[in-house]
Amino acid sequence: MNPEEAADLLLRDLSSSSAGLSSIEAQRRLSQYGPNALRRRRGVRWPVELARQFTHPLALLLWLAAALLVIVGSLVVAAAVVLIIVLNAAFAFIQEVHAERAVEALAEYIPQRAKVLRDGEPREVDAAELVPGDIAIIEEGDRIAADIRLLAGAIEADMSTLTGESVPTLRSASILDVDVPVLRAHDLVFSGTNCTGGEARGVVFATGMSTELGRIAALSERVKQEPSPLERQVRRVAWLIAAVSVALALAFIPVATFGVHLSLINSLVFAAGLLAGMVPEGLLPVITLALAVAVRALASRGALVKRLSAVETLGSTDVICTDKTGTLTENRMRPIAVWTASGVHDLEADSGTTAAGELLPTLARIASACNNARLTPGEEPSGDPTEVAVLLAARALGAETDAAHREGKRRWQFHFDPELKLMSTIDRDGDRLVVHTKGAPEALLPHCTTLLGPQGRPVPLDAAHHDLITAQVNAFATNGLRVLALAERPLPAGIRPPHRRADAEHELCFVGLIAMLDPPRPEVAEAVARCRTAGIRVIVITGDHPLTAAAIARRVGISGDSPTTVSGEQLDRLTEPELARLLSSEPDIIFARASPETKLRIADALRGQGHVVAMTGDGVNDAPALRRADIGVAMGRTGTDVAREASTMVLTDDNFASIVVAVRAGRRIYDNVRKFIIYIFAHATPEVTPFLVFALGGGLVPLPLTILQLLAFDVGSETAPALALSRDPAEPGLMHRPPRPRSEGVIRGPMLVRAWLFLGVMVSALQMAGYFYVLSSAGWHPGAPVGEGTPLHHAYRQATTMTFLGMIAGQIGTAFAVRTQRASLRSVGVLSNRYLLWGIAAELFLAAVFVYAPPFQSLLGTAALPVGDLLLLVPYPFVVWGADEARRYLVRRRTARHG
Template identity: 45%
Template sequence: MPRGATSAERGAAPGPDRRGASTDAPATASLALPAPDVAAALGTREGGLTEREAGARLASIGRNELPPPRRRSGARRALAQVTHPMAILLWAAAGLSFASAMPQLGWAIVLVVVVNGAVGAWQEHRGDRALAALEALMPRRARVLRGGGPREVAAAEVVPGDVLVLAEGDRVVADARIVQATLLRLDVSLLTGESLPVDRDALPCLAPRAVADASCAAPAGATVVTGRARAVVFATGPRTELGRIARLATATRRAPSTLELQVARIVRTVTALAVGMGVAVFALLHVFGAPLWESLLFAIGIIVANVPEGLLPAITITLAANVQRMARRHALVSRLSAVETLGAVDVICTDKTGTLTENALSVERVWTPGPAGRGGPAGSDGPADAGAAGRRLLAAAALANDAHVGPTGGSADPIDRALLAAAAAARLEPAALRRACPRLAEAPFDARRRRMSVVVRAGPPLAATTAGPVAIVKGAPLAVLERCTRVADGAGVRAMDDAGRAEVLEVHDALAARGLRLVAVAIREDGGALAGRDADAVERDLTLLGLVALADPPRAGVGAALAACARAGVRVTIVTGDHGLTARAVAEAVGLWTAGWRVVDGSALEALAEPALEALLEASAGLVFARVTPEQKLRLVRAYQRLGHVVAVTGDGVNDAPALHAANVGVAMGRAGTDVARAAADVVLLDDDFSTIVAAVEGGRTTFANVRKFLAYVLTSNVPEIAPFLAMVVLHVPPALGILQILAIDLGTDMLPALALGAEPPEPGLMAGPPRARGRRVLDVQLLLRAYGWLGVVEAAACLAAFFAVWWRAGYGLGALQAVTPALLAHAAPAAVAATYREATSAALAAIVCCQVGNVLACRSERTSALRLARPGRLLAAGIAVEVALLLAIVYLPPLQAMFGTAPLPGAAWPWLLACAPATLLADEVGKGIVRGVSRLRRGRVPRRGPER
């Protein structure tokens, strides 16, 4: 299509109009003024400001820069990471440990807090970079007129009243009113989402809702595609459209992820439980006359046993492992907690261009008129299948074309590039065409004519009937058709009567209704007299060659990905800055559009009150929002969130940054996306493919399931860690575990198997059902009953049985053990008794670890029998091996024996200890069988109760 044509001029949906919406911003008043009056209104001259005037304005108004972000200092970030409830609890436990002369325990707890804090602070430091990326979009230099002459100045020193000198390839540094323009076209996609360059001129226009929509404005951040211009700056820095979006993005509070909320809830629950039990044990022992230091020791033991010290690092490392897995599937995650949130996503607000489509226009159909009365849409073919008439049409379109040959030619107009590619597909070499038919004259595209024309020397590719020059006219179909008096059909040339004109319009309407962009091509063969005449005289009595329909094709595999979303219960809403017809055509092409879907224009969206908008979102089968502004896209995200949905938003431009930042999960494009979008997002698609989003959702669901798996595994061992201290209070016996032995389990033997559970592959059927309810907790009653009420009790029984078995074998019954307990607690027991105690605690420790081996195999699935699952992977097998190896090292290596208070176990004890693993696995199978049976009974009762409400 000729340069400067909007999509309306190409016959598709309406292009950017000069909206009449008013604005209160006084700076935009210059938009409605005639070009000669603009300079005076903005306090400048045609030759620009003087250096003194520019300096004074710079001092008064400020630099042309976006304001720096308000971010927490590194010290405040670090402080926040080590002062949350669980950290405070661990700090208190560490302090009590130092006060109780247990420095090893104190330093171990401090290390846990510091590592957790460092990981959290690092993640926060990576997170909020949107404003820095916006600043990077601002060019460093700009050409302005100062004192009547051109000068190049730093972009930050441009002030209102400066006259910008713009040329092809320049990026606009400030919002400016155009006062002179020649064939000017701007790429404003970063601000509006419009997929094609738009025309800009110096004619006055009414102030629109956004400066980027004004046809006489050059907004900051736009790029000059073609032409040249002069423009007077009326807004700089934070007062520009780019600055407004920056404020919107940074003022938008990021929604916390579901995992962040749930981990905070787990921390509060565990903290309250640990403190409550610790205080209760301390008070109970003190009431019964125990010494103060002894009561304090046991209270610390209860607190340490209740706090899963490895929980936060395990969650962090598990999320990081899933991030690596997703990166292999071309999804790069910048915020770890977003991985889990993806699993709860039930609404995806996706843009069209580049996500659902290839973001590359291509010629889809070539229509040439047939013999009178036999035309119609069925006569359309692709460029590779074009007949002689179609090849002639494509040859003419390639000659009336300002794109350079090759994929990286000088013209950025995507339609001109697509026409050249179509000619090549039809076996027409553009360079050879131009040599055979050199251009003699041209009338560039004009927005009022909506046409361009060239005069070329006739040659064989055009199959001209005359040896003289030939005029080729290309433009919007209706604008070309009004100048046509003849039609070139398969039999020759015939007059265009009313029936012929109606035939062309029928084809036009049928193709335009599919959202295709249309170009009409016509010729005139009048000999050499054409070369010296003006455009109006040349563009008369034309012969229509046909129409070319262009489309941005859907990405390969996007249809299957959308079908997967439907099966998974994830609703997809298209939100685009492009036109409604084009967006609908894409929705139809990818199989998304079905009965009940509707298109809502941005202006209609603007008119909806919040209750009406929420009703629309809930009641509609499917929605396409077209021509939306950044504020409207942000409004949609918030409306969905108010309705209880977990929202993922895709985007690639500056205009998408506020919505990306506010969404539960922001998804930016890695290839075509801007730095702004990538910095505001949580996930970056390295291949810009919607299918990757579906893979990311599956990864999120897998992460949620895996977090529950390792939570069940880690929390189960809390019960046998608490049981020794409860037995101590109830039975008046020494604790079956030392505090450092508890830490050896939580931070040593349990850690790698827990991480292996976090890296488990997805279970079959994970994407065959709806996402989990937003309110479903990672740590719910079902998981607590399994960990604390069943498997934990089994492990606690094994732990205490092993402990008492060692004493019984040594000849100590309950009474005898109670008799030596005071001496053991005071560290004054005879050496033989102390040795037996160390052996007994070693047996209790070994029993718990062996039970955890069976537990880790049981926790691979919440419902499915472990016997039906695939064999454990290498990581899980390695975790079990390391778990057993660490146990043996703690029990048999003298340095570790001294640290953890253990002693070697006799060989006869190991068969009984190793039996703990299958016993725990068997107990879990019994529990799963009970749960499955209860579920079947409930399902069986539903029909008798009637339908659920």
Template identity: 40%
Template sequence: MRMLHPQQGRGLTEPEPAGSRAPPREHRPLPDTARGIPALSAADVLPALGSSASGLTADAAHERRAAYGPNELPAPHRRPAWRQLAAQFTDLFAIILLVASGVTFLAYLLEEPREPGTVQLAAAIACVVLLNAAIGFAQEYSAERTAQTLQAMVPHRCRVLRDGRPGELPVQDLVPGDVVMLEAGDTVPADCRLVEAHDLTVDNAAITGESEPVPRTAEADPAAEAPQARNCVYMGTDVITGMTRAVVFATGQHTEFGRIYRLTAAAPWQKTPLQREVAWMARRVAVTALAVGLLLFAIRLPTGQSTVSSFVFALGVMVALVPEGLPATLSVSLALGVRRMARHQALVKKLVAVEALGSTTVVCTDKTGTLTQAEMTVVRIWARDQDHTVTGVGFEPSGEVSDPEPVRELLRSAALCSDARLLPPADGARWRVLGDTTEGALLVAAAKAGLNMEAEEAAAPRTAEHPFDSVRRLMSTVHEEGGTRRMRVKGAPLEVLDRCTRVDAEPDPVELTDSKRARITAVADRMAAQGLRVLAIAEREAPHLSGDRDQHERDLTLLGLAGMMDPPREEARAAVDACRRAGIRIVMVTGDHPLTAEAVARRVGIVRTVRPTVVTGAELDGLDDVGLDRMVADPGELLLCRVSPEHKMRVVTAFQRRGEVVAVTGDGANDAPALKHADIGVAMGASGTDVAREAAEMVLLDDSFGSIAVAVRLGRAVYQNIRKFLVYLFSHNIGELVPILAATFTGFPLVPITAVQILAIDLGSDVLPALALGAEPPESDVMDRPPRPRRERLFSMAVVRRILFLGGIQALGVCAVFFWHVGTSGIPFADFTADDPVYREAITLVQAGIVISQFFNALAVRTERESVFRAGLLSNPRLIAAGLFGIALMAAISYVPLLQSIFHTAPLSAGDWALLTAVGVLPLAADEVRKMRLRTRHAPRPEGDVR
């Protein structure tokens, strides 16, 4: 907000200190009169709101401040850090392990004599939960701190009339009835009804999504409703040109902006597909582990084992089935995806959102700033019956006008008849326009034609002007040029043509006949049909100006037409094509006019057919949910135009009812409810509003739709890699469980592998290789596949079969090694004790066998069909290093005395390691045979083969 000189605020009563005021009463809704504000005349508005031309008195303002509360929105709700940390312990895996740790410690207290190994197990399980919680909290806490606050959208101070004196107040102290003064560059601090308006245009993008400034007038508008009322301006929007005096009729949460805020707050966060899948998987793993543990407890109890020892045994089985390292592995793998996306200008605020984009089936995208540059650009000029193209995009004056000589006078007139200013880059920013972006586009085009507008303005100083208004739809200025005066006019083609009697030609202007007028109108219509915003530019000599402005703007000479557009981003079309190949449907949802939306959609490839389905917000209002569901079910091209926040919410919900995974892009406050309600909300970082960034899970730092396509590719890779390390993690659980079951049913009195050893494998040897699998780059054809079905499980039958295949081979190998070792010792099963050296060697062999098998298993799961040797055995060096680290840790557990006492292990011989390597390589060899059979089965048949 523009600051005032201190003397301008003299005499204005400053707000009292908070402590000196009476406690505010419950905030009342606005008076009923406020609902009919647009229909009132400017003279009737002030009395209706209990105000006057001199504003409120200080006492009245104080009373209303107490009644209506401050003019601000509540700060976005954020969970405190301790709640975020506590939430990490509500994961089902964490609950299972915490219960297991507590019950194990209780068993330690009850058993006689007390075994140190039992309390070590309890402590180890608790440490696992703490480690997982620390990793998950650190990742989410750091990501969520990137969110911006909503309050930054609202200006801090504004100019107000109180007691008849102008001054400046914090916007929080505005109340209904206050008279505020606004001009170009100001941000509107509350919802206001205009009392006076001079050449006023407002950027309503934050509320309605419209990309072009809209004119505003103080005249009554009986048929209008917010936010389309032409005599109202709304909190959070920006004044582009002109000045106004307006009276506040709504503040804080009662504003249009506040309505959107409440709509956003009411929209529930949607769980991502991955969150639902992990929750589904966790429940089933938990039930399975509990059922198997209880079954084995019931089997061992009648055999004469003590209750405590039977429980510890059953607990070991449960721990073997629960993938303790999965939460940490999942969090860090998603974090790797976050960092990859950040390198491509996509900032992810929530880890699970990384994968959600990979499963997206529908993208509802806005237009301005995402698919387009958000910078109006003149691309075509018609003058002297010829077309001239203009190259270059945006506000940077680089490019050229084809054959510029015939259009220089047209561009000179258009630039002179403008109030905008073109500002060069400063502090690393790009070229920008101060004022109306349409006028800025004309200034840029003039520079491309070789005109120096500073020199031109000095040579032709402005002496008079008739500002643009929404009724006449044109603007005119008068300039002193070479001893005479000339009028320059620009505006809507039909309005300007009606005032023209001649048209520029070579060498002199000629009469504007009806046939010429019809041809020029056809040219303007053709340009408009191409999605261009068309302005006509004209001039006349004005040696003597008398009478009203309609008389001044007569007998004009038409210089030509200028067509401009908000150009599509260069990368947008390629990104749209990539999404199409990936089977993702793209729906444009915008506040712009249908013709403009369709033109942009065609340029970027969203629309390719002759007649796409174009639906306006008014037409959506006429559809019930059944009709809306039928509309979105049609797979054809769909454009939604002139839509409100409620419309966007309805459309997103309709797609979700069909089972679609919906991503929504947006930059304005009006987009926030849909961003929050979508499966994945994607906000713009450079041009977006704070409320949009707050509601979204992902922020595009470069505002580019191209970054969405890259994020989809990386998200799909994350899902593929998650399935890889799930196969890796769960297959060794079978290798841990089967030996325990085999010992139970063969009557062996001890477990072949202890719970502490299982934890050492799950955390010490498995996590790093799983993370390395999570860092595998996307496969080359990942964007040529359709999105995975929403109902597809992480644990699909194909995944389960592969887990059983690889895990079964591991289990058979370690069972054979264990029973071979105890069987060749000559000791009867019943005589084995926990301290027996042969038993300690046997359980060490089992642990080492699983670790070595997992090393080769990690190589096997890297590919589904392709041979790992063809993919490159050493092409993932992180995986090799992680596997060797696990083997080294296993060697330390076998040989270091301190670790031997903790894990109850014994040293292995070189022959033992050779045997385990031979057994461990079996999963890789078997999987290579499986892949070869798959490749043979799906290989293309030779021509003529009719098998």
């Protein structure tokens, strides 16, 4: 079947003709097929998503805290807690909506207008109104609005939005491809691609979600993003806090009722106050702020993180799957050497021509002719970096590289095919036509039957010559050079240039090789070394030659001398269990000649083994893999909009080192989250202790802390230092410890022991010592009345004030103590966190207002303390901090002795 017959059959199947559809028929089909637009399969669900933010476990605890605050009569504080709930819910919802914009980014590739034949006349219509059967008119510069089968003419199409390849490909109505993948069919053009040259007409056969672009959108939508490790852990923390709080509150009711003989109503009120004190109202805002600060800091370092929780996920990353070109390397190709049958010619040497000189003009002519890059004097070279390097080699060898001269001789072009890994042109050379071809050596060699010999005449390409060429390719690639092969074939006089690749790219004469260097980025080696010390595995996934990829990986320290290299073909033959075994058994592995689709398989296999995976990508077909990975990393300079929207992080400088910076920031943030969790949990013990002392005292000991004082402590004085801890610098050795397992909780047993039974007990002992000191100094004895109107009432108010201030003083010591887990505080600097110093200053100011301002004295039941009592509080922070410093010193000694 010829192309014309195939086109007629398609028009018949679509009930259309070369004159297009009538306006009435187009409207009918628009009702039948729907608008030509990408849409969400699940529809709009924002009310449900927003409501979910209000029922998050910590949000439920905050609702409970607000209800309890209403019960105890603190309406102002209850309103503040409700405001926190609303702000957190709104912020989380906005982040979630932003993270789901990958499909919307795909929709941006649909143009607003399209040219069609309607009622037999050319007409511009809204692109959303295109329907199957429409005859579309495509001209240079148009963005194609639907999947179209060409009926007449030929164009060059930029297919990068679908294939990731930036080199335009030929699409012609006169070429009929059968038994090939859809994207390789030369008579088809696709929605979202661009016409870079030529003019054609074609029939629309797919619109909207039925297009190839729609298929990718649907695939990206089906790949569901899972909660980050931090999101999962915050839920666990919330339920733990809820369980402890409710258990203590329930336990307090019978103790207060039967032990102290309080009324049931009073017992419930005290239990409500206890529960309100246990709920960490500031936990969600502190976590949100910590992540937001990290996002801003990373943005200044070239890494744009789109989801706040992704910062923490970066901290637990233990595998980074990275591209080579542009990420590990500079993506600035320069020619280093050429090889012909006469030997190697060093393009960087000053020795001039060598014995290979007789063959060099032929090599240079092919390099210049089979090329689309441009070298304009006084301007930066334009075009694909590889083609620019090939053209620079041609110029260095004396060839004419003027674009107008080259295009004047060109008769036909077969653009670079990423699967064939070949590009060919048919050019006039004198009075004859010549096929010029370049491509990957292993792809070009099977198409060659002769070799341009040392005397400049073709000789049969036998096994010995084949081995010689392969050995030279491997020698170049082993040194980290990218290699392209060049060949040619004169066409018989008087024939029409072949318009099929298979008719042109056969019986070629192999002429030589061009070796190019894309040097590694200077900062990558250090970044890789930091990954190694941090226990992070780096896997290279590239479309380059295996030896070239291995050489670059070896040069930057990713692999040793003998890494395992897996080609795309080998990977395609592996089953999922075999791929999983390969990834787990081979520490140094490189995936070469890999297509973007293989990234999804690799990401699935690694995540199936429990790894937290960061995956780089830049093409539209990288989007599913970027969404599947725990951290999808898109390239900001060379990446497509779809890849950037599908990712969770965008590298504005396309630099691998920026990923490592982000990983370090993620670890620091996770450490800081743990710091303020310990800080907040450490206050549970001193908050509960006064109630337990009161209950166990059997009525002999008055309540050491009022409920309103407890709430003032929780809401008023705890938040500022906690916020400051989120800005704490990293502890030494942060990148010298392995990543934490995905299953490891944000709260661990040793943290609770340190918070509740060490720091908390110390603060409790200090505050209760202060309470009994003030009360006893006034002449109190167990059982003495302290109610209003009694002689000891003022002393009792001073004693509860001492308890209140003792908690704050101990809290200051706790804030300094939790800044390091094992190291001495001197290692990070006692005064290095200026935000903490300001937070403590604000806390002290607020405490002074609570104690000395008459309105708060009346509200909270506080009373001014004499200077002597205040001086007793000065050592409290140093006692708490010093004791924890000693504990950490003993931990370090024990670790060193057993390590």
